[in-house]
Amino acid sequence: MNKKLLFIFTVLISSIAIAQHDFTKVSDSLQSLNSERIDKAVKQLGLKPGETVKIFAMFSVDTDGSIVDVKARSVHPAFEEEAIRVIQELPAMNPSIVNGEAVKQRYSLPILFMIETEQERKRRERKEARKRKRKQNTKNN
Secondary structure (H helix, E strand, O other), X not given: OOOOEEEEEOOEEOOOOOOHHHHHHHHHHHOOOOHHHHHHHHHHHOOOXXXXXXXXXXXXXXXXXXXXXXXXXXXXXXXXXXXXXXXXXXXXXXXXXXXXXXEOEEEEEEEEEEEOOHHHHHHHHHXXXXXXXXXXXXXXX
């Protein structure tokens, strides 16, 4: 039973906003979540379409832009491990600057997994098929 998971995420920070290109890096990395591990956890927890799972991830961006001190909390270790893996794979970001100096900044990233319903799955598959078709048409032209 291979359910695809949709996710919605927001970045909450204390005082300094993530730069737009850094936000894109986070978004792109979250797209690479390993669905096999997540599917296994969904089955073990007996989750049904339409239900959600929250993961609270915390990490710091060090003065050199590297990601450090990654932690996560969730209802199942598989969700925590996958969130930590993805965040650790983020490329270096721009460090926060305070009074002209780079400083270590702590970030909180709540990730909300929504298990898609059959109707949502069909809609997503149609949309993906249209994208593939458009891409193929542009290659042929």
